Amino acid sequence: MTARDLSVDERLEHLSLNTATVREQGDLLAIVEAAKRHGISCLCPWRDQVEAVGLQSAVRAVREGGFRLSGYCRGGMFPAGSAHHAAMLDDNRRAIDEAAALGAPCLVLVVGGLPQFSRPGSAASKDIAGARAQVEDAIGALLDHADKADVPLAIEPLHPMYAADRACVNTLGQALDIGDRLDPDGSHRLGVAIDVYHVWWDPDLLDEIARAGKSRIHAFHICDWLVPTRDLLLDRGMMGDGVIDIRQLRAAVEAQGFTGPCEVEIFSEDWWSRPIDEVLATMTERYRTVC
Amino acid sequence: MTARDLSVDERLEHLSLNTATVREQGDLLAIVEAAKRHGISCLCPWRDQVEAVGLQSAVRAVREGGFRLSGYCRGGMFPAGSAHHAAMLDDNRRAIDEAAALGAPCLVLVVGGLPQFSRPGSAASKDIAGARAQVEDAIGALLDHADKADVPLAIEPLHPMYAADRACVNTLGQALDIGDRLDPDGSHRLGVAIDVYHVWWDPDLLDEIARAGKSRIHAFHICDWLVPTRDLLLDRGMMGDGVIDIRQLRAAVEAQGFTGPCEVEIFSEDWWSRPIDEVLATMTERYRTVC
Numbered sequence: 001m002t003a004r005d006l007s008v009d010e011r012l013e014h015l016s017l018n019t020a021t022v023r024e025q026g027d028l029l030a031i032v033e034a035a036k037r038h039g040i041s042c043l044c045p046w047r048d049q050v051e052a053v054g055l056q057s058a059v060r061a062v063r064e065g066g067f068r069l070s071g072y073c074r075g076g077m078f079p080a081g082s083a084h085h086a087a088m089l090d091d092n093r094r095a096i097d098e099a100a101a102l103g104a105p106c107l108v109l110v111v112g113g114l115p116q117f118s119r120p121g122s123a124a125s126k127d128i129a130g131a132r133a134q135v136e137d138a139i140g141a142l143l144d145h146a147d148k149a150d151v152p153l154a155i156e157p158l159h160p161m162y163a164a165d166r167a168c169v170n171t172l173g174q175a176l177d178i179g180d181r182l183d184p185d186g187s188h189r190l191g192v193a194i195d196v197y198h199v200w201w202d203p204d205l206l207d208e209i210a211r212a213g214k215s216r217i218h219a220f221h222i223c224d225w226l227v228p229t230r231d232l233l234l235d236r237g238m239m240g241d242g243v244i245d246i247r248q249l250r251a252a253v254e255a256q257g258f259t260g261p262c263e264v265e266i267f268s269e270d271w272w273s274r275p276i277d278e279v280l281a282t283m284t285e286r287y288r289t290v291c
Numbered sequence: 292m293t294a295r296d297l298s299v300d301e302r303l304e305h306l307s308l309n310t311a312t313v314r315e316q317g318d319l320l321a322i323v324e325a326a327k328r329h330g331i332s333c334l335c336p337w338r339d340q341v342e343a344v345g346l347q348s349a350v351r352a353v354r355e356g357g358f359r360l361s362g363y364c365r366g367g368m369f370p371a372g373s374a375h376h377a378a379m380l381d382d383n384r385r386a387i388d389e390a391a392a393l394g395a396p397c398l399v400l401v402v403g404g405l406p407q408f409s410r411p412g413s414a415a416s417k418d419i420a421g422a423r424a425q426v427e428d429a430i431g432a433l434l435d436h437a438d439k440a441d442v443p444l445a446i447e448p449l450h451p452m453y454a455a456d457r458a459c460v461n462t463l464g465q466a467l468d469i470g471d472r473l474d475p476d477g478s479h480r481l482g483v484a485i486d487v488y489h490v491w492w493d494p495d496l497l498d499e500i501a502r503a504g505k506s507r508i509h510a511f512h513i514c515d516w517l518v519p520t521r522d523l524l525l526d527r528g529m530m531g532d533g534v535i536d537i538r539q540l541r542a543a544v545e546a547q548g549f550t551g552p553c554e555v556e557i558f559s560e561d562w563w564s565r566p567i568d569e570v571l572a573t574m575t576e577r578y579r580t581v582c
Contacts, residue, residue: 114534117518126536132494161452163492164518164534174494201454203423203465227408227455229523243405243455245417 003251006262007288015287016042016070018221018265019049022279024272028053031276032061038280042261044071044219045102047095059101070263071154071193071219072104077112078138079131079168081122088119089138093145100149105260106218107146108193109155110167111135117165131168136178143188152189154218155179159198161232172199172208179216186215194253195221195265197236200244206252214257222246222291223266234269238282240290250291262291294542297553298579306578307333307361309512309556310340313570315563319344322567323352329571333552335362335510336393338386350392361554362445362484362510363395368403369429370422370459372413379410380429384436391440396551397509398437399484400446401458402426408456422459427469434479443480445509446470450489452523463490463499470507477506485544486512486556488527491535497543505548513537513582514557525560529573531581541582553582 004014017040019031026034028049035043043062050058062069075095080088099107112118112135114125125131139153146153155175158167169175175192183190192212199205209217224242229235239246250262264283271279295305308331310322317325319340326334334353341349353360366386371379390398403409403426405416416422430444437444446466449458460466466483474481483503490496500508515533520526530537541553555574562570 126534128492128534128536159451160492161450161520161523164516168492170492170494201419201451201459201461203461225455229452232452232520232523243417243419245419 003247003254006291009288012039012041012284012287014261015040015284016044016261016263017280017283018044018073018263020046020073021264021266021271021283022276023049025276025279028058029061032065032067034276034280035067036065037277038284040280040284041066042068042070044069044073044104044108044263044265046073047098050098050102055098055101062102069102069104070261071106071108072099072102074108074110074156075142075153076110076167077118079112079115079122079134080119081115084119084122089141092138092142096142096146096149096151099151104151106152106154106191106193108219109139109153110158111155111169113163113165113168128163128168135169136182139178139190140182143182143190147188152191152218154191154193156193156195157198171202171204172212173204176208176212176216189215191216191218193219193221196244196246196249197221197223197225200225200249205249209249209252209256212256217253217256217258218260219263220250220253220258220260221263221265222250223264231269234267236266236268238266238271239264239286246291262287294538294545297582300579303330303332303575303578305552306331306575307335307552307554308571308574309335309364309554311337311364312555312557312562312574313567314340316567316570319349320352323356323358325567325571326358327356328568329575331571331575332357333359333361335360335364335395335399335554335556337364338389341389341393346389346392353393360393360395361552362397362399363390363393365399365401365447366433366444367401367458368409370403370406370413370425371410372406375410375413380432383429383433387433387437387440387442390442395442397443397445397482397484399510400430400444401449402446402460404454404456404459419454419459426460427473430469430481431473434473434481438479443482443509445482445484447484447486448489462493462495463503464495467499467503467507480506482507482509484510484512487535487537487540488512488514488516491516491540496540500540500543500547503547508544508547508549509551510554511541511544511549511551512554512556513541514555522560525558527557527559529557529562530555530577537582553578
């Protein structure tokens with residue numbers, strides 16, 4: 001398999017910062033300034049961070065800073081009780097519009113789990129198959145709006161430990177099945193975001209990456225799996241501190257023709273507690289040495 | 292699908308207590324006495340608990356108490372550096388012999404993760420595919436001993452959040468693939484232990500249960516998945532307190548002809564902190580009402 005040599009990527013052309021990685025250290029404008037200091041030229045912002053500074057302000061900061069985007073986080077949270085269904089779709093259409101305004105190459109979809117968790121107030125259910133059907137219906141209902149906005153949707157399979165409350169799409173194969181059913185010919189550019197944290201354990205992963213191919217892979221996210229992992233949500237590791245063979249997975253994705261950046265997304269109370277310049281310096285060094 | 296009606300199982304004929312559920316409240320002999328008080332007549336003991344009271348003492352307590360066993364926990368932890376390989380196999384052969392002495396109908400295999408975690412002292416590796424190959428090799432090497440001891444082996448797929456450190460077999464399909472390769476005609480009775488906690492999220496689960504069929508299903512473990520889950524290892528829920536549709540999964544297993552008990556296995560600092568009689572009373576009540 002062919003893979004880019006990141007050790008010589010002095011200009012960090014293939015690195016993106018998912019802004020959740022330093023969300024506790026400052027607002028989006030402060031993160032943009034910090035990224036500039038470290039030579040990072042690609043970002044993936046989160047909706048709540050954009051909202052906090054205002055969409056127009058975020059758009060201006062991205063453009064004036066000369067940043068590219070690797071995606072926009074996030075749409076989704078589809079399973080919803082009937083009283084919440086219309087608002088859920090409206091919310092997702094707004095996310096698509098924001099992604100378009102920012103010039104994001106895709107909207108990442110965290111699809112949601114059981115309805116009582118993905119849209120609080122919805123009636124409680126244990127029907128995960130039903131939640132999965134709701135996910136597929138909602139994505140299907142959004143494709144036209146995404147097409148008009150020219151924002152491809154990227155289904156992100158989440159680790160099975162989030163199946164109940166965050167995403168009931170839990171393997172790459174499952175995400176690709178949805179793509180095959182809703183967009184068999186690829187005309188809607190419905191694809192996937194592959195985050196090594198969520199999928200590294202999957203015995204079918206390399207086969208499914210090959211199945212995805214270039215056209216379905218919209219984003220590639222990296223961090224690491226720590227042993228022990230002390231918290232289900234907020235204990236992701238910096239690349240190199242855990243057990244994931246990131247380079248192997250990157251090579252597999254790049255062998256399919258993926259040319260997008262490695263997007264670093266780390267939810268970690270540890271890294272959130274450190275100065276932003278320490279986090280970004282560590283991240284760029286690890287990008288060149290262990291990814 | 293046909294399923295037993297547990298609400299009328301006054302004698303708890305289809306209930307088993309995995310003794311780890313109350314491991315902090317007393318030794319195995321105390322657990323046996325408590326089980327008697329609650330009318331529980333089936334157990335699945337753990338090796339360390341047996342060792343603590345002595346194998347002969349454990350055998351006597353089980354026999355004199357008139358208990359059946361639903362399994363013995365556990366063999367496994369197969370991935371090992373070369374310096375640890377022979378000891379790993381010896382250790383597993385002893386586990387098989389202990390299971391035979393106790394009259395257990397199967398030895399549950401928690402297969403282990405990367406070698407540095409499954410057999411500490413082994414060289415560190417990120418090669419999960421290699422660990423999986425080691426698992427399969429080791430199980431193959433143990434089949435003859437298991438046959439001679441008349442103890443079927445039951446591969447337990449563990450939740451993907453344990454892939455690195457506890458078990459790199461993470462789906463029922465993956466466990467069945469190993470069974471198909473090592474024991475295609477079933478003559479070794481190589482099978483699986485299905486624990487709802489580990490597999491409930493799997494979109495292929497019902498299909499894989501059907502694929503397993505009666506001959507491969509050696510054990511059925513129950514507890515619940517809590518939202519939020521506060522600890523990766525020690526925050527399992529009592530049946531009914533979480534999001535797993537236990538009755539649906541039990542019906543699927545029983546539709547294949549499985550006639551073994553529902554074995555309650557709860558690792559929980561919460562439930563370990565409660566009096567043993569409260570835990571067993573709650574467990575038997577939930578067994579009849581929500582399972």
